[in-house]
Amino acid sequence: MELIRLDRVSLLRRTQEEYSYDLKKTILSFLEGKYRKPAKKVVLDRIDLVVEAGEKVGIIGANGSGKSTLLKVICGILQPTSGTVRVRGQIAPLIELGAGFDPEMSVMNNIIFYGVLLGFSKAEMLQRTPAILEFAELQDYALMPVKALSSGMVARLGFAIATEVHPDILILDEVLSVGDESFKNKCKRRIDKFWEANATVLVVSHDLGFIQQSCDRAIWLKKGEIQFSGSAEDAVKTYLSSLV
Numbered sequence: 238m239e240l241i242r243l244d245r246v247s248l249l250r251r252t253q254e255e256y257s258y259d260l261k262k263t264i265l266s267f268l269e270g271k272y273r274k275p276a277k278k279v280v281l282d283r284i285d286l287v288v289e290a291g292e293k294v295g296i297i298g299a300n301g302s303g304k305s306t307l308l309k310v311i312c313g314i315l316q317p318t319s320g321t322v323r324v325r326g327q328i329a330p331l332i333e334l335g336a337g338f339d340p341e342m343s344v345m346n347n348i349i350f351y352g353v354l355l356g357f358s359k360a361e362m363l364q365r366t367p368a369i370l371e372f373a374e375l376q377d378y379a380l381m382p383v384k385a386l387s388s389g390m391v392a393r394l395g396f397a398i399a400t401e402v403h404p405d406i407l408i409l410d411e412v413l414s415v416g417d418e419s420f421k422n423k424c425k426r427r428i429d430k431f432w433e434a435n436a437t438v439l440v441v442s443h444d445l446g447f448i449q450q451s452c453d454r455a456i457w458l459k460k461g462e463i464q465f466s467g468s469a470e471d472a473v474k475t476y477l478s479s480l481v
């Protein structure tokens with residue numbers, strides 16, 4: 238069964254020129270008849286991708302090639318400029334862990350709120366809260382506001398929620414770098430369980446050995462374009478041979 242389908246997805250983003258927008262200069266250039274609209278950068282370029290249930294798909298490529306952006310488009314965090322994205326099932330993004338938390342709200346309320354955003358009921362989230370707090374090792378912080386947690390603790394909480402709710406699709410963006418050594422090992426064991434449980438996983442990683450060992454197939458992104466799509470082994474080989 239097809240869970241994810243992207244048809245000719247492109248995404249343009251703002252450039253440095255646009256970020257350094259200056260009202261005075263813009264008005265002057267208008268008056269002088271020299272105004273031109275700042276160029277946009279193509280971050281994703283006509284991406285076609287289909288992911289079937291149970292597949293583990295790796296995404297590899299150089300820094301800035303569009304890997305995280307592609308995951309964000311699939312999760313609905315970013316809207317494509319053109320093309321269509323279709324996703325079937327509950328999706329748990331492990332991207333920018335904890336970015337959606339409300340810092341003023343308690344840890345417990347954030348767990349419920351985040352779960353509801355992922356599509357679970359409040360009652361279900363209340364039932365899962367103790368296990369989430371336990372995995373994140375934050376039982377003593379349940380009633381504290383999220384702003385009182387360290388950034389590592391926030392990331393642990395994000396990881397614990399997204400993996401405790403057993404999503405249909407798990408999206409991983411270099412998450413194994415979360416927290417301290419002992420927590421990293423715990424995350425790794427939990428991620429292994431998703432592999433054993435036949436979940437659908439999309440993973441971005443610079444760890445090519447991990448991609449080769451753990452994924453059924455992989456895509457190599459270069460400047461926002463799919464340069465190669467095929468077995469994880471071939472993708473890694475082709476990518477590496479382009480670097481020499």
Ligand SMILES: Nc1ncnc2c1ncn2[C@@H]1O[C@H](COP(=O)(O)OP(=O)(O)OP(=O)(O)O)[C@@H](O)[C@H]1O
Pocket residue numbers: 250251252280298299300301302303304305306307
């Ligand atoms: N908020 C933003 N505004 C404008 N451009 C952005 C923004 N976020 C990312 N970009 C640009 O989009 C491009 C792709 O970035 P992305 O984070 O998807 O790359 P990546 O392949 O995940 O890189 P890395 O391996 O370094 O994590 C880069 O050129 C980056 O500068």
